[in-house]
Amino acid sequence: xxxxxxxxxxxxxxxxxxxxxxxxxxxxxxxxxxxxxxxxxxxxxxxxxxxxxxxxxxxxxxxxxxxxxxxxxxxxxxxxxxxxxxxxxxxxxxxxxxxxxxxxxxxxxxxxxxxxxxxxxxxxxxxxxxxxxxxxxxxxxxxxxxxxxxxxxxx
Amino acid sequence: xxxxxxxxxxxxxxxxxxxxxxxxxxxxxxxxxxxxxxxxxxxxxxxxxxxxxxxxxxxxxxxxxxxxxxxxxxxxxxxxxxxxxxxxxxxxxxxxxxxxxxxxxxxxxxxxxxxxxxxxxxxxxxxxxxxxxxxxxxxxxxxxxxxxxxxxxxxxxxxxxxxxxxxxxxxxxxxxxxxxxxxxxxxxxxxxxxxxxxxxxxxxxxxxxxxxxxxxxxxxxxxxxxxxxxxxxxxxxxxxxxxxxxxxxxxxxxxxxxxxxxxxxxxxxxxxxxxxxxxxxxxxxxxxxxxxxxxxxxxxxxxxxxxxxxxxxxxxxxxxxxxxxxxxxxxxxxxxxxxxxxxxxxxxxxxxxxxxxxxxxxxxxxxxxxxxxxxxxxxxxxxxxxxxxxxxxxxxxxxxxxxxxxxxxxxxxxxxxxxxxxxxxxxxxxxxxxxxxxxxxxxxxxxxxxxxxxxxxxxxxxxxxxxxxxxxxxxxxxxxxxxxxxxxxxxxxxxxxxxxxxxxxxxxxxxxxxxxxxxxxxxxxxxxxxxxxxxxxxxxxxxxxxxxxxxxxxxxxxxxxxxxxxxxxxxxxxxxxxxxxxxxxxxxxxxxxxxxxxxxxxxxxxxxxxxxxxxxxxxxxxxxxxxxxxxxxxxxxxxxxxxxxxxxxxxxxxxxxxxxxxxxxxxxxxxxxxxxxxxxxxxxxxxxxxxxxxxxxxxxxxxxxxxxxxxxxxxxxxxxxxxxxxxxxxxxxxxxxxxxxxxxxxxxxxxxxxxxxxxxxxxxxxxxxxxxxxxxxxxxxxxxxxxxxxxxxx
Numbered sequence: 001x002x003x004x005x006x007x008x009x010x011x012x013x014x015x016x017x018x019x020x021x022x023x024x025x026x027x028x029x030x031x032x033x034x035x036x037x038x039x040x041x042x043x044x045x046x047x048x049x050x051x052x053x054x055x056x057x058x059x060x061x062x063x064x065x066x067x068x069x070x071x072x073x074x075x076x077x078x079x080x081x082x083x084x085x086x087x088x089x090x091x092x093x094x095x096x097x098x099x100x101x102x103x104x105x106x107x108x109x110x111x112x113x114x115x116x117x118x119x120x121x122x123x124x125x126x127x128x129x130x131x132x133x134x135x136x137x138x139x140x141x142x143x144x145x146x147x148x149x150x151x152x153x154x155x
Numbered sequence: 156x157x158x159x160x161x162x163x164x165x166x167x168x169x170x171x172x173x174x175x176x177x178x179x180x181x182x183x184x185x186x187x188x189x190x191x192x193x194x195x196x197x198x199x200x201x202x203x204x205x206x207x208x209x210x211x212x213x214x215x216x217x218x219x220x221x222x223x224x225x226x227x228x229x230x231x232x233x234x235x236x237x238x239x240x241x242x243x244x245x246x247x248x249x250x251x252x253x254x255x256x257x258x259x260x261x262x263x264x265x266x267x268x269x270x271x272x273x274x275x276x277x278x279x280x281x282x283x284x285x286x287x288x289x290x291x292x293x294x295x296x297x298x299x300x301x302x303x304x305x306x307x308x309x310x311x312x313x314x315x316x317x318x319x320x321x322x323x324x325x326x327x328x329x330x331x332x333x334x335x336x337x338x339x340x341x342x343x344x345x346x347x348x349x350x351x352x353x354x355x356x357x358x359x360x361x362x363x364x365x366x367x368x369x370x371x372x373x374x375x376x377x378x379x380x381x382x383x384x385x386x387x388x389x390x391x392x393x394x395x396x397x398x399x400x401x402x403x404x405x406x407x408x409x410x411x412x413x414x415x416x417x418x419x420x421x422x423x424x425x426x427x428x429x430x431x432x433x434x435x436x437x438x439x440x441x442x443x444x445x446x447x448x449x450x451x452x453x454x455x456x457x458x459x460x461x462x463x464x465x466x467x468x469x470x471x472x473x474x475x476x477x478x479x480x481x482x483x484x485x486x487x488x489x490x491x492x493x494x495x496x497x498x499x500x501x502x503x504x505x506x507x508x509x510x511x512x513x514x515x516x517x518x519x520x521x522x523x524x525x526x527x528x529x530x531x532x533x534x535x536x537x538x539x540x541x542x543x544x545x546x547x548x549x550x551x552x553x554x555x556x557x558x559x560x561x562x563x564x565x566x567x568x569x570x571x572x573x574x575x576x577x578x579x580x581x582x583x584x585x586x587x588x589x590x591x592x593x594x595x596x597x598x599x600x601x602x603x604x605x606x607x608x609x610x611x612x613x614x615x616x617x618x619x620x621x622x623x624x625x626x627x628x629x630x631x632x633x634x635x636x637x638x639x640x641x642x643x644x645x646x647x648x649x650x651x652x653x654x655x656x657x658x659x660x661x662x663x664x665x666x667x668x669x670x671x672x673x674x675x676x677x678x679x680x681x682x683x684x685x686x687x688x689x690x691x692x693x694x695x696x697x698x699x700x701x702x703x704x705x706x707x708x709x710x711x712x713x714x715x716x717x718x719x720x721x722x723x724x725x726x727x728x729x730x731x732x733x734x735x736x737x738x739x740x741x742x743x744x745x746x747x748x749x750x751x752x753x754x755x756x757x758x759x760x761x762x763x764x765x766x767x768x769x770x771x772x773x774x775x776x777x778x779x780x781x782x783x784x785x786x787x788x789x790x791x792x793x794x795x796x797x798x799x800x801x802x803x804x805x806x807x808x809x810x811x812x813x814x815x816x817x818x819x820x821x822x823x824x825x826x827x828x829x830x831x832x833x834x835x836x837x838x839x840x841x842x843x844x845x846x847x848x849x850x851x852x853x854x855x856x857x858x859x860x861x862x863x864x865x866x867x868x869x870x871x872x873x874x875x876x877x878x879x880x881x882x883x884x885x886x887x888x889x890x891x892x893x894x895x896x897x898x899x900x901x902x903x904x905x906x907x908x909x910x911x912x913x914x915x916x917x918x919x920x921x922x923x924x925x926x927x928x929x930x931x932x933x934x935x936x937x938x939x940x941x942x943x944x945x946x947x948x949x
């Protein structure tokens with residue numbers, strides 16, 4: 001067992017964890033942060049994307065012990081009084097159907113807009129290549145990210 | 156007041172943003188895997204590494220003593236209980252339906268079939284312990300090619316043989332149609348095996364408390380699942396509750412009664428503890444039913460002007476190792492769709508269902524209709540090429556004219572409405588068809604190494620599964636009705652209960668719009684409940700683009716009953732005759748005097764108080780309706796795809812894609828457009844990217860999302876969508892269904908575009924998925940044959 005201290009969505013937790021425990025399982029099963037889902041076991045789908053120290057990571061590919069001392073933001077921590085512009089934009093553009101990929105898609109898009117605040121359509125498509133959606137055909141996801149960019153997302 | 160309300164925009168047709176989104180964009184979701192119950196245990200399955208083997212022993216004793224392990228079981232431990240997973244669609248009287256125990260006991264017949272299960276205190280301990288289960292196998296020869304599986308010399312998947320059934324459907328005089336026909340074209344097309352790949356993996360939680368079972372499952376079919384557990388596994392139906400919480404996509408893959416669901420229930424009952432199982436993606440690719448997988452031999456006979464005389468289709472359909480819920484029926488849904496929108500004199504269809512040692516196939520988005528549409532739309536292009544006629548022109552010469560509806564096709568379906576001319580005209584305009592044809596000519600003439608191809612698909616499909624009598628005539632094991640309830644709450648709010656079970660479709664929004672429109676209650680005041688058999692006691696669930704066309708009509712009917720009850724009570728309150736009460740825009744009033752009346756909310760409160768009801772009238776406006784459709788619905792449309800095909804590398808790029816769909820009346824255009832987009836993505840993915848591949852030993856090679864190529868955003872083009880609106884005449888809302896249209900239409904549009912780009916080089920077909928290598932090889936093969944002066948394609 002290893003001791004870790006992690007801040008998740010503004011709350012600091014100290015826990016004993018198995019060294020092999022995946023960050024996503026720590027979030028979901030120890031902290032009850034079930035807003036972050038798991039869609040695959042090879043880090044292809046991106047459903048589990050969160051921010052670690054402000055940068056997007058696939059939480060299925062990070063060990064909980066690697067997050068020791070880190071600040072994690074999940075989809076549950078994105079709204080600040082009101083919905084984050086990306087949450088609003090996904091809603092407004094119908095950028096989700098079943099919603100399973102949505103948390104990861106929003107977290108990945110937030111990181112994309114951090115590094116490129118005004119991406120072209122092609123840059124959005126390429127920037128989200130690590131996140132898979134089976135419902136939307138991406139058309140409205142692209143529109144949502146563009147809408148959020150136009151609204152001026154600040155990280 | 157009445158005037159004001161009427162002036163408000165009608166709810167039907169409004170692009171309402173979805174109610175569902177509030178929880179989905181904030182992570183306040185209720186996926187099955189989120190569920191935690193006190194003392195909950197975790198299951199992990201030991202699965203066959205062989206495509207075909209005899210099980211000689213299963214020893215779970217070492218696993219039982221692993222840390223954290225509570226129990227471990229083999230199939231033999233459930234010999235008396237686990238029965239056989241059901242097949243609800245015995246399509247012929249002599250169909251072979253082999254036993255299909257949830258855990259194999261004697262033989263395994265595909266890689267991934269469950270042979271044992273470990274139950275432990277957490278998922279990591281369960282996963283550790285499966286390595287300690289000792290299973291010995293005696294390998295048997297796999298059966299991997301359905302084309303040779305029926306040979307005498309083939310190894311047998313089941314002792315009774317490799318043929319499950321043969322189903323034949325003949326209409327008209329086929330011999331006469333083909334005799335002396337000026338044009339006869341025959342093609343063989345391959346529908347590759349696909350993996351549906353909903354983003355949410357399957358997950359199950361089961362409890363058994365004092366004999367009462369609750370099963371949470373990521374399923375499309377809570378009601379069917381409850382019935383199956385009762386009917387086939389001997390659990391008293393009144394003691395089973397099935398809950399489908401938020402479900403992350405299905406596309407048919409969660410239209411199933413699975414081994415894992417059944418075993419979760421049996422194990423929870425045996426241990427008296429809640430159990431949970433969530434599959435990994437790799438496990439899911441192996442063991443969630445696959446889709447498609449057919450060889451299609453299609454022949455058409457036509458006159459010299461291109462008018463179709465007859466159509467003949469012979470299918471081989473890979474069932475995989477067992478028949479699951481609707482496995483054998485999937486190709487039959489296609490049987491009615493091969494003639495598509497075209498008139499002809501004769502039709503022959505035959506399908507042979509074949510067993511192989513692979514994961515069973517079953518419904519995947521479109522289920523039978525994409526396969527049929529692909530073959531007919533591909534061969535219509537061949538006919539056009541043969542006669543040197545534009546592909547849209549050849550279709551127009553054959554399609555049912557808009558003034559000919561209702562029209563009974565050679566496949567005996569009566570299409571109630573349609574306007575293929577209008578959809579095609581709109582698609583051509585949005586696409587810039589004539590300009591692109593001109594550009595194509597120029598680039599052909601100049602020998603551009605990147606050739607432009609234009610692909611056409613004028614599809615129809617059958618939605619709204621299904622008239623129960625039709626299902627009965629096809630030997631399906633259940634009806635096709637749907638149920639809805641409307642509960643008028645005393646404070647004027649409305650609860651709607653639907654038997655359809657949404658998993659991304661947006662029923663909470665669309666159903667609210669239907670009720671808001673019908674009852675004149677604000678959209679925000681309506682709550683839609685679904686997916687829990689204790690709340691929604693009756694239903695047939697969601698698949699086959701049936702929710703709106705069947706479930707929505709049931710809801711419409713329930714609303715009408717509410718209004719009828721309210722009229723009786725209003726008449727009494729106003730001391731008027733019931734026949735003089737009108738209902739407009741949420742208000743019940745005396746005919747000709749809108750001021751004299753009450754809102755339906757006021758009547759709901761008065762009914763709740765029940766102080767002044769007419770004699771013999773029960774104090775409730777709540778109403779139920781069950782609707783059985785009289786016919787299928789037939790959405791249609793014209794899809795046009797332009798591809799850039801690099802003849803040196805085989806790389807295909809979709810340059811533009813136009814989809815014009817006619818889905819009848821639209822409740823929510825935003826949702827309709829989203830359904831089209833998603834459908835297009837999956838249909839295009841079949842054309843370009845996806846294939847489940849087994850090796851020569853029967854191992855699935857595409858077990859991960861690294862190997863099975865679900866397209867990402869950069870792999871798909873921008874879609875241009877448009878609609879025409881020809882209302883269905885067979886239901887009161889005029890709706891047709893949209894869930895599968897994009898998938899059905901797009902695959903042939905893309906492949907037709909690629910072949911069109913390369914046709915001058917002699918290419919006539921490319922097997923799907925049309926990867927750069929396959930495109931390149933098709934070009935080389937066509938060049939080789941033209942060098943050998945044999946002409947023709949590969």
